């Protein structure tokens with residue numbers, strides 16, 4: 001008799017990347033991790049680390065036309081380690097799906113009806129849901145017999161009170177078109193807020209946390225006793241913080257102005273605000289490492305882009321302090337939050353009045369572990385808490401298929 005399968009493959013398909021992990025849930029062990037970047041460009045790059053075999057990291061460079069090609073390359077890498085998708089030990093494939101609308105608040109077994117709904121939501125997650133759908137279809141084609149589970153970025157935010165989720169626009173129009181704030185990066189906000197509570201030695205129900213998920217996409221959330229009460233992204237992942245290529249908050253009248261005065265179409269404005277704004281629109285670079293390097297060389301555009309990014313972060317820290325009433329912790333996470341000490345220092349500078357501060361020595365420590373960076377005895381614990389969307393998705397996926 002063969003043992004029950006205990007492995008889960010997680011696919012986190014972004015607009016131009018795929019992050020993936022193969023985990024053994026029974027042994028709480030990662031077997032392989034990897035990333036495909038710059039999908040659709042000439043310079044696509046796959047980095048695969050076969051943890052199970054202890055083999056060296058493998059890097060492949062060269063054009064990958066789309067997510068289908070990227071996933072087939074990932075499948076080939078796994079197969080080369082004897083961890084192929086044909087393995088009878090694979091229990092399920094878990095997919096990050098960015099927009100779940102109002103229907104999906106829990107991890108969901110994917111069938112054609114679910115896929116249709118994810119497809120219907122493409123206009124409100126234009127950079128993400130199409131990539132998620134391709135990931136699902138490719139995985140289904142490779143293993144049609146296996147359960148495919150969707151874990152939604154929106155799910156954690158469904159606890160927001162209506163006064164936080166409803167826009168102040170005509171109710172009938174908003175309801176007819178399901179226009180409201182949904183919020184994204186929820187898997188990360190859930191994981192990081194819980195992990196932060198654990199770092200403080202508390203139960204999540206006892207603490208109020210502001211989570212700053214600062215990756216290429218970026219969002220803030222206010223989490224009270226383990227439940228999300230507000231978040232910075234809205235109907236789509238465009239609202240809120242300044243991001244790598246997205247504007248975040250702007251006066252909505254900017255869009256009519258661009259249409260009426262600059263003659264731009266809705267699609268052109270969409271592309272401007274989603275792909276040519278944020279840090280890249282302000283200074284030509286969306287990578288915080290490059291921006292810091294340019295600032296060190298005296299580059300004024302990079303310095304202004306940095307200041308605008310930080311100013312927006314401070315506004316949300318102030319707003320969510322007011323929303324929560326009492327803040328126990330601020331947690332920095334994702335690519336920028338975990339790695340960019342200057343961003344953390346600048347965001348916290350001058351916030352002593354809110355009880356928030358960063359200790360320079362603690363902030364300079366580089367580590368993959370959750371850690372405190374606030375001074376000893378500070379009123380608000382400031383922490384760096386690496387996110388693990390893939391682990392969270394794997395756990396939710398495995399729980400569903402073994403229930």
Ligand SMILES: Nc1ncnc2c1ncn2[C@@H]1O[C@H](COP(=O)(O)OP(=O)(O)O)[C@@H](O)[C@H]1O
Nearest residue numbers: 214215216217286287288289334335336339340
């Ligand atoms: N050492 C670092 N210093 C500053 N920023 C970094 C560093 N490493 C990564 N980043 C930033 O992290 C971003 C990617 O974060 P990530 O959470 O992987 O984003 P996403 O999931 O949206 O692709 C990069 O665009 C880069 O700006």
Ligand SMILES: CC(=O)OP(=O)(O)O
Nearest residue numbers: 014184185215217237
């Ligand atoms: C929702 C979102 O913005 O995701 P990402 O940061 O992966 O682009």
Ligand SMILES: [Mg+2]
Nearest residue numbers: 215216217334
């Ligand atoms: Mg991300």
